[in-house]
Amino acid sequence: MKPANFTYHRATSVEDAVAALADTSQMSRVLAGGQSLVPMLNLRLAPVDTLIDLSRVASLKTVDEQSSAIRYGALTTHAAFEDGRVPDGSNGLMPYVGTQIAYRAVRTRGTIGGAVALADPAADWLTTIIALEADVIAIGANGRRTIAAGEFAIGPYMTALQDGELIEAIAVPRRPASERWGHEKMARKTGEYAESMAIALIDRNRKTARVVLGAADGAPIVLAETARAVAGGQTDDSLASVIRTELVASGRDFAPAKLLMHSTVILRAVKKAAAKQ
Amino acid sequence: MNQTLDGRDRIVRTQGVGASVKRNEDKRLLNGQGEYLGDLQVPGMAEVAFLRSPVAHARIRGIEIPEAHKGSVFLASDIPFAKPIVAVSAAKGFNASDYPALVSDKVRFVGDLIAICIAPTRAEAEDIAQSCIVDFEDLPAVWDIDVATAAGAPKVHDHWADNVYVETRIETGDIAAVRAKAEVTVKRNLRMGRHAGVSLEGRGVLAHFNRRLDELTVYSSTQFPHVIRTIMATCLGVSEAKLRVIAPDVGGGFGPKNNFHPEELAVAALSMKLNRPLRWIEDRREHLIASPHAREHRYELTAYADSKGKILGLEAVVVVDAGAYSVWPWTAAMEAGMSAGIMTGPYDIPVYHARAISVATNKSPLGPYRGVGRSGACFAIETLVDAVAREVKREPADVRIENMVPLEAMPYRSATHKYYDSGDYPTCAQMARDAVDLPGIRARQAKPSPDGKLIGFGMASYTEQSAHGTAEWVARGLPVVFGYEPALARFTPDGKLILFVGIQNHGQGLETTLAQVAHEELGIPVADVIVRHGDSSVSPYGMGTFASRSMTMAGGAVSIACGQLAEKILRIGAHLLQAPKDAVTLRDGKVFFGQQSVSFAQIGEAAFLHPERLPEGEEPALEANAVYQPGRSTGAFSYATHACVVTVDPGTGHVEILDYVVCHDCGTMVNPMIVEAQVVGGVAQGLGTALYEEIPYDDNGQPLASTFLDYMIPGATEVPDVRVLHMETPSPHTRFGIKGMGEGGAIAPPAVIINAINDALKPLGAEIGETPATPDRILDAILAVKPAGAAA
Amino acid sequence: MKTTVSATINGVAQTFEVEPRTSLADVLREQMRLTATHLGCEHGVCGACTVLIDGQPARSCIALAVTLDGAAITTLEGLADDPLMQTLKASFHDQHGLQCGFCTPGMLMSGWDLLKRKPDIQGQDIRVAMSGNLCRCTGYQGIVRSIEKAAQTAKGQVSQTKGAAA
Numbered sequence A: 001m002k003p004a005n006f007t008y009h010r011a012t013s014v015e016d017a018v019a020a021l022a023d024t025s026q027m028s029r030v031l032a033g034g035q036s037l038v039p040m041l042n043l044r045l046a047p048v049d050t051l052i053d054l055s056r057v058a059s060l061k062t063v064d065e066q067s068s069a070i071r072y073g074a075l076t077t078h079a080a081f082e083d084g085r086v087p088d089g090s091n092g093l094m095p096y097v098g099t100q101i102a103y104r105a106v107r108t109r110g111t112i113g114g115a116v117a118l119a120d121p122a123a124d125w126l127t128t129i130i131a132l133e134a135d136v137i138a139i140g141a142n143g144r145r146t147i148a149a150g151e152f153a154i155g156p157y158m159t160a161l162q163d164g165e166l167i168e169a170i171a172v173p174r175r176p177a178s179e180r181w182g183h184e185k186m187a188r189k190t191g192e193y194a195e196s197m198a199i200a201l202i203d204r205n206r207k208t209a210r211v212v213l214g215a216a217d218g219a220p221i222v223l224a225e226t227a228r229a230v231a232g233g234q235t236d237d238s239l240a241s242v243i244r245t246e247l248v249a250s251g252r253d254f255a256p257a258k259l260l261m262h263s264t265v266i267l268r269a270v271k272k273a274a275a276k277q
Numbered sequence B: 001m002n003q004t005l006d007g008r009d010r011i012v013r014t015q016g017v018g019a020s021v022k023r024n025e026d027k028r029l030l031n032g033q034g035e036y037l038g039d040l041q042v043p044g045m046a047e048v049a050f051l052r053s054p055v056a057h058a059r060i061r062g063i064e065i066p067e068a069h070k071g072s073v074f075l076a077s078d079i080p081f082a083k084p085i086v087a088v089s090a091a092k093g094f095n096a097s098d099y100p101a102l103v104s105d106k107v108r109f110v111g112d113l114i115a116i117c118i119a120p121t122r123a124e125a126e127d128i129a130q131s132c133i134v135d136f137e138d139l140p141a142v143w144d145i146d147v148a149t150a151a152g153a154p155k156v157h158d159h160w161a162d163n164v165y166v167e168t169r170i171e172t173g174d175i176a177a178v179r180a181k182a183e184v185t186v187k188r189n190l191r192m193g194r195h196a197g198v199s200l201e202g203r204g205v206l207a208h209f210n211r212r213l214d215e216l217t218v219y220s221s222t223q224f225p226h227v228i229r230t231i232m233a234t235c236l237g238v239s240e241a242k243l244r245v246i247a248p249d250v251g252g253g254f255g256p257k258n259n260f261h262p263e264e265l266a267v268a269a270l271s272m273k274l275n276r277p278l279r280w281i282e283d284r285r286e287h288l289i290a291s292p293h294a295r296e297h298r299y300e301l302t303a304y305a306d307s308k309g310k311i312l313g314l315e316a317v318v319v320v321d322a323g324a325y326s327v328w329p330w331t332a333a334m335e336a337g338m339s340a341g342i343m344t345g346p347y348d349i350p351v352y353h354a355r356a357i358s359v360a361t362n363k364s365p366l367g368p369y370r371g372v373g374r375s376g377a378c379f380a381i382e383t384l385v386d387a388v389a390r391e392v393k394r395e396p397a398d399v400r401i402e403n404m405v406p407l408e409a410m411p412y413r414s415a416t417h418k419y420y421d422s423g424d425y426p427t428c429a430q431m432a433r434d435a436v437d438l439p440g441i442r443a444r445q446a447k448p449s450p451d452g453k454l455i456g457f458g459m460a461s462y463t464e465q466s467a468h469g470t471a472e473w474v475a476r477g478l479p480v481v482f483g484y485e486p487a488l489a490r491f492t493p494d495g496k497l498i499l500f501v502g503i504q505n506h507g508q509g510l511e512t513t514l515a516q517v518a519h520e521e522l523g524i525p526v527a528d529v530i531v532r533h534g535d536s537s538v539s540p541y542g543m544g545t546f547a548s549r550s551m552t553m554a555g556g557a558v559s560i561a562c563g564q565l566a567e568k569i570l571r572i573g574a575h576l577l578q579a580p581k582d583a584v585t586l587r588d589g590k591v592f593f594g595q596q597s598v599s600f601a602q603i604g605e606a607a608f609l610h611p612e613r614l615p616e617g618e619e620p621a622l623e624a625n626a627v628y629q630p631g632r633s634t635g636a637f638s639y640a641t642h643a644c645v646v647t648v649d650p651g652t653g654h655v656e657i658l659d660y661v662v663c664h665d666c667g668t669m670v671n672p673m674i675v676e677a678q679v680v681g682g683v684a685q686g687l688g689t690a691l692y693e694e695i696p697y698d699d700n701g702q703p704l705a706s707t708f709l710d711y712m713i714p715g716a717t718e719v720p721d722v723r724v725l726h727m728e729t730p731s732p733h734t735r736f737g738i739k740g741m742g743e744g745g746a747i748a749p750p751a752v753i754i755n756a757i758n759d760a761l762k763p764l765g766a767e768i769g770e771t772p773a774t775p776d777r778i779l780d781a782i783l784a785v786k787p788a789g790a791a792a
Numbered sequence C: 001m002k003t004t005v006s007a008t009i010n011g012v013a014q015t016f017e018v019e020p021r022t023s024l025a026d027v028l029r030e031q032m033r034l035t036a037t038h039l040g041c042e043h044g045v046c047g048a049c050t051v052l053i054d055g056q057p058a059r060s061c062i063a064l065a066v067t068l069d070g071a072a073i074t075t076l077e078g079l080a081d082d083p084l085m086q087t088l089k090a091s092f093h094d095q096h097g098l099q100c101g102f103c104t105p106g107m108l109m110s111g112w113d114l115l116k117r118k119p120d121i122q123g124q125d126i127r128v129a130m131s132g133n134l135c136r137c138t139g140y141q142g143i144v145r146s147i148e149k150a151a152q153t154a155k156g157q158v159s160q161t162k163g164a165a166a
């Protein structure tokens, strides 16, 4: 189980990486923590001619505290969140999610940028940054642009990134201190990808709520109807039918067992958030 | 352990039989100095990558090898002298398959071997394999038992009449009479999923020709090097005297390394032909798709019982998907035959009719895996016993215990023609049940659950035939009769002992437990005993380690050989001490006469270097050979009851194990620490079968789990702290009363977990009868009885 | 095409040639002959190949050697004289924390990192923290017990040295 050969380019700066990526005469991929890409290379499932190693690009490791948001460089590792080595504006949700991904020896190398770019439907960060209404900062030959997290993933392993673009940072808005979060991940084993995961954010003061379902076969689903009901104070078992109706209406064609599992997980995330008020 | 065992008085020793001695083998392994197959290098060695079939069933029209790689790719036609592996069961009507080193005409499963590609590194060898193009004429895939047995099904082996390796029957007692008189008839159809063995180290082979000795040396990560030498010599057409097979440190076996593999044959044959060292290391994907698989059973069961739940008779149809080829030496008939052949387990069921059918499909061949056949049999009978209890509305634990073979009936001949040598099954079951708070659980079940989770209790018992000898293996009709085990015990002139044995140690602690047996006989410190195994040129011909046999069989042989040495040492010691022989004793590596002593080193020196110091007529040297066969060759039956408490989350299908108890009896325990760890390790594997592990195939015959991302084995949080209770009923037929126990832990978990889940689901009226019990399957079972809208 | 990489391996500066596709594990095992690092899956799941890269635990099967120019790599062999590692090994021996030994180096490396970060850890938390290292033999009970006992022993040793220093 060894990779096919490729050439290696150690990027020295974002510009250098973008320039290397712009060469469309061959198949190039960027390498961040390698925790998803190298397994795929080993299995010969990801064809690549040139690997562009981002790991030495210092600017991708910086964390920038802005007044309304925190901008995490794409190379910020899961372990950095877990250990609280980076600032948090999510009332503790991001550090918590950092502990839920894979295993320590993966978290020390895996990055938020790599996880989001991969857009595995079950990826923890993807659902999280959609729930937190973050922005993905992309950079390419045509410069920088900002993509709302909710619009970033467009399907399983498919994103709004264009050829030649890479993720420079994830900008997460500082959430109001009055907001409470509930997180529920159903995985068959500790550290595995979720079978179902949901995040609920409830702010009683502002009478708002957000509910997002991940591991839902495609891009995470923002459940607007459910959130409206939750914002209106409906956080008990009666919410189940609202969730169900919305999932059925999502057009994802869930098998009955999956529908039940997702409904349960969403309701539990809501209840957890509600219980923190 | 201080009582009299097999009639001999023995002194309690802190290192002897019964002591939890720490392991001799730990040091090298903890220092990372174990030497596994992948750690070996030979100068000039090339790495092998196999070109494996990407399709399940196709004729090979041609193979295109790029010009640049001609000379690095080898086909069946390059090793024409390598004969196919043929494993034929003596069962009547058995359809034989030719399992070739490399296929040339047609491929029969995804992973079948087509070519050997060699290069200086594995990566380059894989490049070469990837560059070859095989022209296939696709054939419809026989991907499932139903497909295989349908009328007009495509055939896996063209010259057979159908896709059935063999069907065997057991017919004991008058089933029609039982059918007529039964007050209760309970039927169940069950399935146990196909999975892989998953030793953490995969398989692997390194072959090179030794010019000086004029012999081919084959290193293989195998459980039975001597037996591999025999079959390999046959397939290569060379004399066994020109072949040496070495198993280095082996990173787990569990059955998949207990077959003769086409990979072993192919690498050895090509190395011989090229006169070049070759190494193949199985990667995880190869292991998951192409190592001999485990399980895949289907059961149609009918129990006939009275109104109290006493089972009067049982009918069973066992159908096993045995895959594309019959594996050597076990044959494709083993799994179904063993399952049907032990089905009644610890129960006194006098009337039993069974059919055991082994079906050929386009899947990886099925081979032995810890708990062979019996995991399925236990799953079948124990699920059925619970179903009977539910039917007669009684506590399953009670119905179970009432149906067991009572102590007074021992030794007992079962309806499956097994001879249970000894044991107290009801007491064992009671002990397991009583270790769990069953009344508390029943009380909790009577009240609504605060978090919506459903609690359930399950129990399952089994008997484990172990250390079976000649009679049993002859009855099974295998190509080799694993009836005995040898040991050569040899002192060095400086008084240390080396035991040369034919078993193979890969985690079982045999480098320690056999030393404990030597200590028992000789009083030699365990640290002074070295156990050498795993090399056909070093130790006497032996059968290897499988079927829970090594401790009993090799332990017996070591005991006899060391007993002979003890006699000689006492004679020499007495002579050196100028004492009468019956006045001297063995202790701490010395011979004592009162306060005076001579050390084994002095005795070794006399025996080897100074024969003039020996008593008159005493032969020089200090070594003894022994071969052991148990007193009865029908096997020593260990047994156990597992009990567990689970919660089932009806909203997610998630199962959590709250408590897990094993009460077991493996006769005399040589090393309780090791016994306990074997039980726990077995339970972990059984939980994999029960809840996690599965390789489904799609209708093209493609395996759907080929990496650890889609194939899950239990991790540290998926295995509970198992509580182990011991009983010790020595076998009347083996040295020290030892019974084998290596596989047992893995037998009961599928049954006990399914029973606990069904107990939890009982209020919903739902029931599951398939492993692994995945969240989806559990939810489907719930949804089948409950309208979907009423969820969460 | 091969690239030259310089890295410190177990405290010794090493320079080696690799293809870009070569994993750190293969460099360690095949070129450096440091075979304590085992390969159980080669796709990042089993943990048998765990080593330290710049002091942090990492899967060496999915770390490309070419990316590690200038890094400090530590394998089990490199911690032979480390007191905590010695304590852990002694505990694995006492508590029967290994059977075939194939997962053991990875277990020791992960366990060592865990005890460095969380010296007070016990019970279920050890199970969660060790869940990234698969073992097929032991059922984990002996491993969890070994780490728990090692934590206790190591704390005793630390308080002793502290006491001696005071």
Ligand SMILES: Cc1cc2nc3c(=O)[nH]c(=O)nc-3n(C[C@H](O)[C@H](O)[C@H](O)COP(=O)(O)OP(=O)(O)OC[C@H]3O[C@@H](n4cnc5c(N)ncnc54)[C@H](O)[C@@H]3O)c2cc1C
Pocket: A029, A030, A031, A032, A033, A034, A035, A036, A037, A038, A039, A054, A074, A100, A101, A102, A103, A106, A109, A110, A111, A112, A113, A114, A115, A116, A117, A118, A122, A123, A124, A125, A165, A166, A167, A168, A191, A192, A193, A194, C043, C044, C045
């Ligand atoms: C055993 C195991 C278990 C895991 N379990 C989980 C889990 O439970 N939940 C979970 O969310 N993840 C899990 N992961 C995945 C892990 O989180 C990865 O770290 C992550 O998905 C990828 O991050 P990386 O930095 O390693 O990216 P890489 O592997 O380096 O890259 C991944 C992909 O993203 C691209 N990429 C990387 N960085 C950028 C960038 N800045 N811009 C554009 N494209 C980029 C790469 O080209 C590649 O296609 C698991 C991984 C392993 C090995």
Ligand code: FES
Pocket: C038, C039, C040, C041, C042, C043, C044, C045, C046, C047, C048, C049, C050, C059, C060, C061, C062
């Ligand atoms: S070999 Fe690296 S994680 Fe399995």
Ligand code: FES
Pocket: B200, B251, B252, B507, C098, C099, C100, C101, C102, C103, C104, C134, C135, C136, C137, C138
């Ligand atoms: S001891 Fe064998 S895999 Fe852990």
